[in-house]
Amino acid sequence: MLPSNPDELYKDEHGDIRYYGKNPNNYVSFNNELWRIIGVIDGKIKIIRNESIGSMQWNSTDNNNWNNASLKSYLNGDYYNSIDGTYKNMISEETYYLGGPTQENYQTLTASGYYDAERSNTVYSGNPTSTKQYIGLMYPSDYGYAAGSSCLSTTLYGYGSCKNSDYLFSGVTEWLQTPNASFRYYANVIISSLSSGFVDGRGPAVTYSNIVRPVLYLTSETQITGGDGSQSNPFQLKL
Numbered sequence: 001m002l003p004s005n006p007d008e009l010y011k012d013e014h015g016d017i018r019y020y021g022k023n024p025n026n027y028v029s030f031n032n033e034l035w036r037i038i039g040v041i042d043g044k045i046k047i048i049r050n051e052s053i054g055s056m057q058w059n060s061t062d063n064n065n066w067n068n069a070s071l072k073s074y075l076n077g078d079y080y081n082s083i084d085g086t087y088k089n090m091i092s093e094e095t096y097y098l099g100g101p102t103q104e105n106y107q108t109l110t111a112s113g114y115y116d117a118e119r120s121n122t123v124y125s126g127n128p129t130s131t132k133q134y135i136g137l138m139y140p141s142d143y144g145y146a147a148g149s150s151c152l153s154t155t156l157y158g159y160g161s162c163k164n165s166d167y168l169f170s171g172v173t174e175w176l177q178t179p180n181a182s183f184r185y186y187a188n189v190i191i192s193s194l195s196s197g198f199v200d201g202r203g204p205a206v207t208y209s210n211i212v213r214p215v216l217y218l219t220s221e222t223q224i225t226g227g228d229g230s231q232s233n234p235f236q237l238k239l
Contacts, residue, residue: 008024009024012145014115017039018038018041018146019039019146020146020147020148020166020167021148021165023167025230026167027050027227027229027231027235028229028237029234029235029236031087033050034049034050034051034231036048036050036167036168037235038142038215042094042217044217044220046216046217046218047216048138048213049214049215050213052172053079053212054211054212055210055211056070056074056209056210057070057071057206058207062184062185062206062207063184064124064179064183065124065127066128066177066179071137072133075134080134080135089239091134091135091216092134092220094133094134095131095132096130096136097119097130097139098131099119099122101114101117101140101180101188103183106202107157108155108157109201111140111143111152111156112141113155114156115139115141115145118178123179124179124182127184134216135214136177136216137175137176137177137212137213137215138168138176138213139176140176144159144199147166148165150165151166156198156199156201157198157199157200158198159196162197166197170192170211171192172192173189173191174189174190174192174212175188175210176188176199177215178201180202180203183202185205185206185207186204186206187204188200188201218237219239221239222237223238225237225238
């Protein structure tokens with residue numbers, strides 16, 4: 001369970017509990033690093049690494065089938081195996097959704113619209129609609145919901161000032177989990193410009209390099225045993 005603070009947590013229309021705001025107290029120590037709790041999503045605590053692990057291609061070949069992507073292979077191979085065993089046992093293998101925006105709607109989707117698109121069957125021809133994995137990336141909807149209820153009617157393509165109340169905005173162009181459904185060579189990103197911070201649902205090409213922040217779900221047996229969620233005193237985890 002998450003410590004309750006109504007100024008930092010809310011329940012979205014799907015029943016998921018999410019942290020929101022410029023800098024909520026959602027820091028957690030994982031793998032002896034600082035991560036942040038996105039919330040309780042699909043019944044499990046979902047966390048994202050606070051810092052990037054570097055700039056990488058989404059895929060080394062020109063297609064956005066995530067099951068064949070070099071980044072999926074790295075995150076669930078070398079990176080997963082580099083995690084300390086105590087923490088590795090806390091990671092739950094989960095379903096990650098691979099539906100995405102189209103050429104026709106990517107500029108119009110809100111956080112809720114992206115949530116529905118991510119879990120839909122709208123994919124580029126032949127691509128999977130979901131996959132099972134240990135490590136992934138955040139969704140566009142995770143980013144959108146993190147700004148709080150005041151931004152829920154704002155499209156992620158026209159995000160504007162909403163980025164200023166969104167702790168997931170890093171200021172650097174960042175890969176997201178979601179492929180574009182109309183073209184085989186695009187995946188979604190958060191654009192870095194301090195004047196934008198919007199989600200580009202139509203690009204760039206997957207062979208470009210952008211920063212990567214791993215995302216994972218904790219097993220239901222993992223407990224928060226200490227800390228207050230601040231950066232200087234992050235939540236502590238134990239199985």
